[in-house]
Amino acid sequence: MLDKVLSVIFGSQNERDVKKLIPIVKAVNDKEEWAKSLAPEDFPKQTQIFKERLSKGETLDDILPEAFALCREAAFRVRGERAYDVQLMGSINLHQGKITEMKTGEGKTLVAVAPAYLNSLSGKGVHVVTVNDYLAERDANTMRPVFAYLGVTVGTILSNMDNSVRKENYNCDITYGTNNEFGFDYLRDNMQIEMARKVQRGFNYCIVDEIDSILIDEARTPLIISGAGEDDTFKFYEVDKYVGLFEEAEKDPKTDDYYDEVDMTPEERAELKGDYKIDEKSKRVSFTDKGMNKIDSILHQHNLISPETTVFDEENFEYVHYFTQAIRAHRLYNKDDEYVVRDGKVEIVDEFTGRILEGRRYSDGLHQAIEAKEHVKIAQRNRTMATVTFQNFFRMYTKLSGMTGTAATEAVEFQKIYKLDCVVIPTNLPVARVDEQDEVYLNESDKWNAIVKEIRDAHAKGQPVLVGTVSVEKSEHLSALLTKNGIRHEVLNAKNHAREALIIAEAGAKGAVTVATNMAGRGTDIKLGGSYEQRALSKVGTEATPEEYQAAVKAEKEKWLKDYEEVKSLGGLYVIGSERHESRRIDNQLRGRSGRQGDPGRSKFFISMDDDLMRLFGGERMKNLMTRIGMEPGEPIYHPWLTKGIEKAQKKVEERNFEIRKNLIDYDDVLNEQREFIYQQRDSILEDENLSERIMTTAKDYLDDWFYDFAHSKKGEGIKVLTENIKNNFGVMLPPEMLQEDKVLSLLQNDITEKETLVGHEQFNMFIRYQYIQAIDRKWLDQLEYLDSLREAVHLRSYGSKNPLTEYKIDGFNQFDAMIEKIRIEIAGRVFKVRIQIAPADQPPRQAMQGNAQHSEAQSMSEQARGAQMARNAQQQAGRTMAGASSGQSVTVVRTGPKVGRNDPCPCGSGKKYKNCHGR
Known part of the structure; x- marks a missing residue:
């Protein structure tokens, strides 16, 4: 009640948020004449001036009015599109790290340009995330001429790119790509064995298009890179x-x-x-x-x-x-x-x-x-080699923002999980689309017949129709019915996504009938009369200059205007939903394909009691009730309580999905903390040029513990334990008189120094690095498996009045701490135990055993194996080999000091023969 009273007095929170944007929009408008006065060659120069101002201490907010005005003018000169004030509001909102909700057709692609440009000036990179490859490529190609006019580079990440091309695109000022590709590249980067092979360069600022789809709908399923373990x-x-x-x-x-x-x-x-x-x-x-x-x-x-x-x-x-x-x-x-x-x-x-x-x-x-x-x-089963949820991946960005046509209904979840506020931006023109009441049928066949009849009627008068289906199977079923009735149409689903751009471009043309899955539900800009921009782009190609592209757009736009007016007079695009989706937002996205920028439009959903949503959440009880009240097969029914029942069913699904996402992130937060630590340690090892110091630190830490235990134990028992620890872990058997910590440390340091001298610092460091990386990767896979199985096991503990999540955290971190200690002592032991061999001059070095890693999602596993082999080849070409009680890469060594004979005194000073001491 208090909220309503305050809203009446002060306006809603959203109204207050929008009002705060107005002065900033005015500041941008005040700079418009300045931007118009600039010559084309001044635009990239001005970009450099902005960068210099930032380097001298100014902030992005300080230069926002000029940068946005410059960007708006560039877009107008290149594409003939001047951003409306409401679009500027959306752009400012994105720059502030918030979610911009704008209705379909309000030009969200253009809205992203100004904040992407402004934030790219920091030199740290900007990621623009879309839901599929088609949209990533389309948006990048559409806006690349604008950014080029400003002197800013644009890259695109697509699923079929190799590592070198990916790295080149990530190094651009602005990079477009999908959530899956950005996420998988993050995981693959943290599986590389050399820093130079990583493709990404950090997570600075991100704009997520269709943010509710990516951060909510798709967040139920984590990204997983899996691969078969060694077939042993x-x-x-x-x-x-x-x-x-x-x-x-x-x-x-x-x-x-x-x-x-x-x-x-x-x-x-x-x-x-x-x-x-x-x-x-x-x-x-x-x-x-x-x-x-x-x-x-x-x-x-x-x-x-x-x-x-x-x-x-x-x-x-x-x-x-x-x-x-x-x-x-x-x-x-x-x-x-x-x-x-x-x-x-x-x-x-x-x-x-x-x-x-x-x-x-x-x-x-x-x-x-x-x-x-x-x-x-x-x-032999696939192993999870790396995994991350979208929630934790996107929370790595220093600043996150997004835009969609449907976010306000999920505002609580956005705030709770991502700390993102949502602002609904008003439309430039009132929405003129007519959303008709649902038609409900008793069975599925009646529904399909009604849909075909509706399409036939609209098609006969030339009105374009877009039919949304929930699966590939149902899109093909409807296609067969339309073919049977002699209605020409296009089908857009996962099987023919290669033609997506062409199909969408003409979906608003006169008489067009398009049957589509959810591929056409988001981000697709269906223009009445067809897309003159797509037609222009098809003619001149993506490599055209801004001037060539602009000339083609102008020519196609003149042809298009006549078609546009004709389709408009027929009522605009007619959107038909073949059934309700799990989420109301998906339904609203489908409706939103029609009625863009004040255009006329129409939408209607056709539902049957056999649809999945109705069957699972309405059940046979509702269908039987419909029959009892006299609903006849083939006849539609309209009733307010039916509409409420459908909405209630959708809310049930949404609540269930929210619980799944919440549960997922609660458990993944534990994994995420461990993952971040492992990846940080892995990077520090890849960058460390003096890893022998790390080995000696480990040795000292363990010796401190062992000698402490020795000092507080019974003498005879303590000597035995101490000697066994030093022997088993470091491969050194010492007489009692040598059991002093400083002497043992000196002995181990001498051993490290000798090996480093014989091998060469760089090669010895490479050997230690590969031992570390292999151990970390191997143990991390075991930890992922352990956490996965633990997550299933802890639920049984709830029967003992224990909190499963708390139990998961305790056991998970205990196992993680033990894993870290195992890696430290294992690698230190390998380095101290490794033996040096002199290969005869005429004997070629032995090839290390090879194994193949296979996986479903990641391409770079084979590249990782090739990288390791390249390192081994480089070492073997030098004619040197290091072998030892360890698994992993071969490392090259050369002996530069005199060889100790088996019967000579041991260099350690123990007084024993070498063969009975360190020569063992």
Whole structure:
């Protein structure tokens, strides 16, 4: 009630917002004569002047009146279109980072030009987002001559472009493209292995055309790049055959624990029985020296690796992982306890509830190892390699704005999720379209017959007709009926989108009948009499000069005027909806194709009780009621409560979809925080030219923790744990007298320095970089899978009075923190454990093992693989190889110091022979 009283006194919020725009519009108009006085060559010069003023401290708001006036004059000279004051209001609103709602035909394409130009002056780029490739290309081509007149470059991102062309277009001042392409390029960029291969350059300012469609309707489904994992199923089968050959390591009968190998000589260690040790609490398996040698022997005996290599070489070390998982599967995971086998599938049992965790799989190859153990088919499934929701993607922009004909009904959601205000801009001329009442039929066949009759009547007098359908199937069904009745028509759906521009251009011509899916529901500018601009563009081509294009437009416009007046006299475009959509906004968009800029028009929806919306939300009850009250087949019914019922059904769908979107973003916010951190770390590693410092920082952090634990533990037990930690993680076995943190750090630093000297700083840094990138990418895929399965699992916890979202956040971040630590220690360990080999001069370097990544959405995965191979080739051409207990890229090394003999004293100063110390 208070809101109504305040509205009467002060006007509505929208009225107040519009009033604030009026003084700015006046300031632009005051500069119009100045802009008109400029010569053509002055326009690009003025653009440079604006940039200089910005560099000296002026803001975009300071230069807005002049920039907008300049832009309006450029559009008038090139296209013959002078922006109306209401269009300037829309432009100012976009620049202010708000949503501009303008009715169809008010010239939203032109409205976007001024704010795009103004914001491009910052040099940080502007993205103009449309709903499909056709509109992106059309709008860019339409406005490119205007921007060129101003000295501003325009690029277009289309789905069939390769990386180099994409990068070139992103580097333009203004870039047009679709929401999908911008989003996928963001994900692909963060899968690249070199910064130079990224195509985007940041997220500065974005104008989203049809913003409600992109940020609301399409926001229910996240963008996902998926790809098949490495097809290593045969390796799991092979390894499983030999699990029975391995024995658990013997234990000390006094302590019932495994023997401590720290103080043993190599000869004593060789006498120990057993191949692996088990930690049942953490479900871990580690191999003894004897076990590692057994793996090497098995691999050679069964020709699983090349004769001249060993399991310790980089390209073969993955087999240690396969054997580890195989023994874990056999010794630590039991059928009908941790898992069951049902319908030929291994399914995990929830340890807390005893329920089957549908769709869940153990990560890191364990599930495949259990499948091999149980002799069922090992499933190789696509992995989610990268994903982002539209909500979180568009929230990355420093400034976001958008325009549409239907946004006010979703104002609350725009404000809540995107912090965007919506302002409804008044029309330049009153809307003259007649929106007729819906016709409702009992069954679908009656409805189609009525639609065909309506089309025939309109077509007979020459009135153009646009029929909206909800699917390709229904558009083709109606097309068949029209063909049967001898009515010439065009069909616009996903199957013939290549002809979209031509079909839309002539949809308003006299006698035209166009059957279309939602492709024609948004952004399509159907002009009565046809599009003289499209006809002009078809004649001169996109490479024409502004003068050539303008001359063609003038010639075509003269021909068009006669057709326009004739179609106008026939009642304008008749829009027919073949059924109601889920959202009222989609229906309004379809109606909005007619009655642009004060033109006459007509719209009507035809509905049957068999339509999806009516069937799902009205049900058989409503259809039976219609029959009982005497509704006859073939006869339409008009009733106010029917209209209300339809609106109520649409509201139900809208509310359901809002809950889906809200739920999606609540969970994706957790993923988004992790994704941003991972991508930032990935970029910093790609840019870091001294990664060895990062390795030493990791080593120091872990040594600090280990020595702290050592200082607060029982002496004998502490020495054992400390020694094992240093040995297992950094590959260094030290005598007790060397167990001082500064000595260990010095030893590790010397090791890094020696390797860097032997390899060369650049090559050594490249080696570390690829180890990091591979580990991050691999672990991130596991994390995505974990979060996906966790999201399903946490809903069961609601039965225990726990909040599923809170549980998801806690478990998700715990797993994420553990993943980060694993990456740090894993890569540090690889760098310290890596061995240097001198390849004979006459022996060519070995090729690293290759794998192929496949995916459905992203093109750049193959490019990523090629990039990695190029790096390896460059290293191999230098004739140098680095190998080690790691998987990943080969790195080139050269020894520049004297070689240490196996029986010489170890350089570390331990007093032992090299072969018994670091030479092991």
